[in-house]
Amino acid sequence: MTWLRNIANWLDSRLGLWAPVRDMATHRVPRRSASFFYVFGSAAFVLFILQIVTGILLAFVYVPTGADAWNSLQALNHGVWLGWFLRAIHGWGADFMVAVVLLHLCQVFLFGAYKFPRELNWVIGVCLLLLTLGMAFTGQVLRFDQDAYWGLGIGASIVGRVPFVGAVLVHLLLGGPMINGATLSRFFTLHVFVIPALLIGLVGLHLLLVLKLGINEWPMPGRVVRRETYLREYEEELRKDSIPFVPDAIWKDMVFAAAIVLAVMACAALFGPFGPRGIPDPTIIQTVPQPDFFFLWLYALLALLPPQMETPVLLVAPIFVIGAFLLLPFVAGEGEKSWRRRPVAVLSMLLIAVSLASLTSLANRTPWSPVMDAWSGDPVPRPDLQGRSPLELRGALVFQDEQCRNCHSLGGVGGQRGPALDAVATTLTQDQLIRQVLQGGGNMPAYGKNLTPPEVTALVAFLETLHPVGELPARNASQKEMENAAPLPPQSVR
Numbered sequence: 001m002t003w004l005r006n007i008a009n010w011l012d013s014r015l016g017l018w019a020p021v022r023d024m025a026t027h028r029v030p031r032r033s034a035s036f037f038y039v040f041g042s043a044a045f046v047l048f049i050l051q052i053v054t055g056i057l058l059a060f061v062y063v064p065t066g067a068d069a070w071n072s073l074q075a076l077n078h079g080v081w082l083g084w085f086l087r088a089i090h091g092w093g094a095d096f097m098v099a100v101v102l103l104h105l106c107q108v109f110l111f112g113a114y115k116f117p118r119e120l121n122w123v124i125g126v127c128l129l130l131l132t133l134g135m136a137f138t139g140q141v142l143r144f145d146q147d148a149y150w151g152l153g154i155g156a157s158i159v160g161r162v163p164f165v166g167a168v169l170v171h172l173l174l175g176g177p178m179i180n181g182a183t184l185s186r187f188f189t190l191h192v193f194v195i196p197a198l199l200i201g202l203v204g205l206h207l208l209l210v211l212k213l214g215i216n217e218w219p220m221p222g223r224v225v226r227r228e229t230y231l232r233e234y235e236e237e238l239r240k241d242s243i244p245f246v247p248d249a250i251w252k253d254m255v256f257a258a259a260i261v262l263a264v265m266a267c268a269a270l271f272g273p274f275g276p277r278g279i280p281d282p283t284i285i286q287t288v289p290q291p292d293f294f295f296l297w298l299y300a301l302l303a304l305l306p307p308q309m310e311t312p313v314l315l316v317a318p319i320f321v322i323g324a325f326l327l328l329p330f331v332a333g334e335g336e337k338s339w340r341r342r343p344v345a346v347l348s349m350l351l352i353a354v355s356l357a358s359l360t361s362l363a364n365r366t367p368w369s370p371v372m373d374a375w376s377g378d379p380v381p382r383p384d385l386q387g388r389s390p391l392e393l394r395g396a397l398v399f400q401d402e403q404c405r406n407c408h409s410l411g412g413v414g415g416q417r418g419p420a421l422d423a424v425a426t427t428l429t430q431d432q433l434i435r436q437v438l439q440g441g442g443n444m445p446a447y448g449k450n451l452t453p454p455e456v457t458a459l460v461a462f463l464e465t466l467h468p469v470g471e472l473p474a475r476n477a478s479q480k481e482m483e484n485a486a487p488l489p490p491q492s493v494r
Contacts, residue, residue, distance in 0.1 A: 025244075026244040029249055030241065035252070038215065043260045044100045046260070048203065050264070070143075088274075109345065112337025114332075124209070128199065137155070138190050141184070143275045144276065151291050222341075225335060227334060274292065297356045383411070384410060384466065392465055394458040394461075394462075398459045418444060421463065
């Protein structure tokens with residue numbers, strides 16, 4: 001191996017990398033911190049490298065256009081040797097990466113590692129989690145199957161609710177007013193260039209801060225963090241009881257990272273890649289756009305929230321939660337680190353974990369509409385058809401064909417995603433019904449492009465008949481005043 005050593009010495013004499021690399025590798029860490037509780041960061045880094053390598057290999061075949069994306073994934077699944085396995089490793093690697101980053105953040109929180117002087121490292125860690133979730137979401141969109149198409153539609157509808165700038169953000173996200181090839185090109189750019197570049201930069205800064213500030217010591221009960229004395233106490237611990245990271249501590253990181261990579265490969269071999277399920281078809285609106293595993297909790301939350309609560313929760317809750325995480329080290333930067341003496345922190349973590357797990361479990365059993373026991377084959381209830389005109393009967397047929405009862409109930413039978421329609425004519429005027437059908441609103445999609453004008457006219461005519469016996473349908477107040485106004489006397493012509 002003399003020739004290899006000579007090459008290494010030649011490169012080092014010109015680049016001067018050996019000394020800083022050696023110093024980084026052998027930096028000393030508290031002995032008790034060389035534990036399996038501290039291995040999640042290294043495992044997340046290894047998974048990130050795995051995602052970069054597999055992503056580059058996939059990019060040789062994947063075509064990010066609306067016409068070819070789905071077909072290129074089919075070619076990878078069935079036409080390229082081990083292409084399905086490569087896709088499966090990339091997909092499962094993304095899920096494992098999200099899980100490991102979440103575990104790392106939980107460990108840092110419970111061990112008080114966000115406290116002084118590591119506030120900035122915590123803020124960077126929160127940003128890394130958000131970017132990791134962004135990678136997972138954009139990766140799902142690149143499958144460009146039916147789930148991805150409608151999942152992106154739901155995401156765009158959420159963004160569109162942002163006051164004042166919602167429409168601009170949707171146009172920027174989709175590359176236009178609708179989901180098309182430009183949308184896929186933008187998400188490909190985000191997934192392959194923008195988000196990975198941000199991740200690489202933040203990971204580098206994260207590692208630099210770890211080397212500069214040291215790995216968090218084992219949180220001993222009773223050892224309180226004070227800004228005036230912490231740095232001196234940490235240096236004292238390193239002098240008394242510490243070990244070099246390489247080779248004494250790194251073996252645990254390597255063992256755990258290897259186990260995670262093997263688990264990714266095992267899941268890829270056993271369960272295969274994610275999708276693509278079906279060709280994206282905007283004309284098929286009777287679909288259940290179920291997202292990937294780590295977004296199922298949001299899927300269930302949107303399905304179970306009352307319609308009037310969706311917009312406030314979607315717009316306010318993320319700002320509140322992310323803001324609380326970012327401000328945490330500046331509000332609670334001193335005090336106890338041990339989780340044994342921080343019951344509020346432990347209970348908060350348990351509450352979040354149980355809530356997310358419960359919502360995820362519900363999402364696996366609950367479709368987009370919590371109660372969808374009505375199907376297009378079920379006839380409209382007979383009382384709603386008696387005495388109707390031909391136009392209104394035609395509207396009832398449209399109501400049945402478009403599966404409106406998947407989300408709305410009649411006579412107590414049907415979905416509960418939207419409001420019951422037994423008395424809809426008493427709350428919405430004809431103009432309001434037309435606008436709701438064409439443009440949608442709230443939880444209801446817009447049907448303007450899926451129904452012809454005669455179908456809309458017939459459907460609204462049928463909806464206008466849905467009111468209790470003896471109760472008049474809603475009418476436009478201004479129109480009623482105009483009808484009741486006395487006619488003006490004719491003017492004389494000179």
